[in-house]
Amino acid sequence: MKNHPHLLLVSQHAHGHLNPCIQLALNLIRAGARVTLATTVNGFHKLKSLPPHHNLSLASFSDGHDDEVNAAKTPGYVHDLRRVGSETLADLIHTFSQTGNKVTLLVFTLFLPWAAVVARELHLPSALLLIQTATSFSIYNRFFNSRDGIFVFNKQHFDPSISLKLPGLPLFTQRDLPTFALPTSPYFSDMSSVIQQHLEFLEQNPNTVVLVNTLDGLEPDSMASIPNAMVVGPLVSSSFRGIDRRSSLYYFQWLDSKPDKSVVFASFGSMAVLSETQKDELLHGLIESGRPFLLVLRDAGEDGKLINEKLGEQGLITDWCLQMEVLRHRAVGCFVTHCGWNSTLESMVAGVGVVGYPQFADQTTNAKMVEEVWGNGVRAEVDEGMVVRRGEIGRCLEVVMDGGERAEEIKKRVEKWKRVAEESAQDGGSSFVSLKLFVESIG
Incomplete structure (x- = not known):
């Protein structure tokens, strides 16, 4: 089995984790591996809809909450996931x-450090897949490493004016840092512990390969700070594969009727929850911009239908869409997003400028990078109530789409990162070559 090693890829069941894992599995198969993708029993149904693929198998393990739809919100879930998940x-x-199908290597995703411990106890080599940016991981390392991590020793003395300077990057203030790293986050206790476990494992196993879902040259200094880091992105579903699932979907028919680069596409992922005030400000900001827009609101329901009737041809509200295919549509000229890493990377692959409105986790860091480092968009400013007002939405859309000097600069950066993504993902590209060498190195 030397030429076709069997890799077990272990992921949490959230879409933001599964989506890049699915693409990595397919890329690993292209590079010569056999792959089993495993997630929790509760999340396994999300994988069962995948079309059959040669050398790709699906499996599940238990987290102790097999029949609970929202188990991750249950108090103590992180502990249960580690305890039960390790056994199963x-x-x-x-x-x-x-x-007779022995696993050759285990790949574990960010936030599942216990999977690496299972592999080590079974004398099985492992590799870490970062589904967030190398920059976010560098920030985690600065906060939580066991040698001089800021919060390992100072959890009880948090200074809200904290700032952080990393090599080659602008100053990060509190609003720019991943919220998981801040004691003000309700998830801090659980997530800081999980991140520390990752860092401790890498410190104890310094030869562990770290696969990073990023672009070649996008984060050079952050990549250099992670030992054995390897660029394997963009892990974006159906990118560059010519897959067209649009058929008769009504929102594509609506997009087809719009001029090139004219539509504002607004979507906030599968986890973010907008307040009613924010929804209202967002909707009015889009309407007052005078631009056609497609807005995804997961809980739109009957209200969405009523609003659609009033919007006429200017706007369309839907509760779900094929995001990557929408971003690649010729009519889309701007993406208003929460700046989750999958969505941010998809905007680069599609070549669409960004208006970032981050909510939590690494989204705040991604929005900072979009505006100040990568240059492919702007970050919307919130008021004292943490709401982006309609006037601010209009301002941001003008910056990205009005054709002025700033818009032209954003367009150049957008086109640059799109070229890099295309070159990285194709056969013979940097990410494909890296993965092929990785697969060939597995014993």
Whole structure:
């Protein structure tokens, strides 16, 4: 099995984790591996809709909450995931061995450090997949490493005026840092512990390969700060594959009727929850811009239908869409986004400028990078109530889309990163070559 090693890729069940894992699995297969993608029992149904693929298998392990739809919000879930998941993942690996399908290497995603411990106890090599940016991970390292991590020693003395300077990057203030790294976050206790476990594992196993879902040259200094880091992005579904799932979907028919680069596409991912005030300001800001817009609101329901009737041809509200395909549509000229990393990377792949309105986690850091480092968009400013007002939405849209000097500069950066993404992802590109060498190095 030397030429076709069996990789077990372990992921959480959230779409933001599964989507890049699915693409990595397909890319690893292209590079010569056999892959089993495993997630929790609760999330396994999200994988069952995948079309059959040669050398790709699907599996599940238990987190102790197999029948709970929103188990991740249950108090103590992180502990249960580690305790039960460790046992059931080990059982899964043993089953593979007993059936003659021995796992050669385990790839574990960010926020599942216990999977690496399972692999080590079973004398199985492992690799870490970063589904956030190298920059976010560098910030985590500065805060939580066991040698001189800022918050390892100072959790109880948080200074809200904190700032951080990393090599080759602008100053990060509190509003720019991943919220998981801040004691003010309700997730700090759980997530800081999980991140520390990742860093401790890498410190104890310095030869572990770290696969990073980023672009070649996008984060050079942050990549250099992570030992054994390897660019494997963009892990974006169906990118550059010519896949067209649009058929008769009504919102594509609506997009087809609009001029090139004229439409504002606004979507906030599968996790972010906008307040009613924010929804109202967003909708009015889009309407007052005078530009055609497609707005995704997961809980739009009947209200969305009523608003659509009033909008006429200017706007369309839907509760779901094929995001990557929408971004690639010729009519889309701007993406208003929460700046989740998958969405940010998809905007680069599609070549669309960004208006960033981050909510939590690494989104704040991504929005900072979009505006001040990568130059492919702007970050919307919030008021004292943490709301982006309609006037600010209009201002941002003008900056990205009005054709002025700033818009032209953003357009140049957008085109640059789109070229880099295309070159990286194709056969013979940097990411494909890296993955092929990685697969060939597995014993």
